[in-house]
Amino acid sequence: MSVSTQPARPLYRTPSIFRDFPHLVAAESTRHGGVSPAPFDSLNLGLNTDDTPENVAENRRRFWQALSIDPTRVAASYQIHGNEVLTVCQPGDYQGFDALITCTPGIALAVTIADCTPVLIYDSARKAIGAIHAGWRGTVGGIVAKTVAQMSREFGTDPTDCFAYIGTCIDECSFEVGDEVAEHFSEQHKYFNQRAGKFYVDLKKANYDQLKGAGLADSNIQLSLHSTALDVADYFSHRLEKGKTGRMLACISMVENG
Structure with a gap:
């Protein structure tokens, strides 16, 4: 299991786990480098916020341009x-x-995030990718394992x-939940804070x-x-900023003819 480090205040960060695949574009946006005013400052990429559509459109233009991705080649879904x-x-x-998966080069898969967990997957043998938005409900519903299984069925992916x-x-120390949420998680994925009287x-x-x-190696x-x-x-952070905030994008794409 590796960890990521990059310079502070970039417009996006690139996961180093994919650095040996030059035909792969993968990134996670930050909140820097956009035009939106507070409380959406500044690179708000969320379509379903109270920010102006013009600001979001310009922010998205900057993000996709920085990644050399054609925005007409992006696939995304209204997440539930x-x-x-x-x-x-x-x-x-x-x-x-x-969650979205594809084996088609040139399509960029994107998920929107602001506290939920983004997961990006690349099958280096079958040349297939996946982008996952894992909220707590999706996590409990096994969305990550389900995505890997669907890649195996659709593309012949070996995990x-x-x-x-x-x-x-x-993070764990910030995600306080009630008993009705905590009961869905196993003991190794939660702990009870005695002082707060809450699960995390x-x-x-x-x-x-x-x-x-699902079969992925720890080192991968x-x-x-x-x-x-x-x-x-x-x-x-939707929770910390009480819903009055922007959204990030996590995306992955295989370059055509890469």
């Missing part, structure tokens, strides 16, 4: 905090899916050939264990060192 996986053959806007990045999300859940560990359980999984709640100067 579920565990449905869509096999994508064409770019476009979809509805009701929290031992896969590399994965578990991205920036709310580790989404990164829960999704990491799903990847391991990278965990972000960052936290949306602890590093709110660099990332948007």
Whole structure:
């Protein structure tokens, strides 16, 4: 299991787990480098916020341009905090899916995040990719394991050939939950804080264990060192900022003819 480090205040960060694959573009945006005013300052990429559409459009233009990705080749879905996986053959806007997979070069898969866990997967043998939005409900619903299984069915993916990045999300010490949420998580993915009288859940560990359980090697999984709640100067946190904030994107794409 590796970890990521990059210079402070970039427009996006690139997972180092994918650095040996030059035909692969993978990134996770920060909140820097955009035009949106507070409380969406500044690189708000979320379409469903109270920010102006003009600001979001300009922010998205800057993000995709920085990655040399054609925005007309992006596939994304209106996420519902579920565990449905869509096999994508064409770019476009979809509805009701929290994970997207494809084996088509040139399509960029993107998920929107602001505390939930983004997971990016690359099958280095079959040349297939996946992008996952794992909220607590999706995590409980096994969305990461379900995505790997669907890649295996659709593309013949062998999990031992896969590399994965578990991205920036709310950290264990900040994700306080009630009993009605905690009861869905196993003991190794939560702890009870006696002083607060509340459970705290580790989404990164829960999704990491799903990847391991699906067959990925420990050395092929990278965990972000960052936290949306602890590093709110660099990332948007829906919980910490009480819903008045922007959204990030995590994306992955295979370059055509790469």
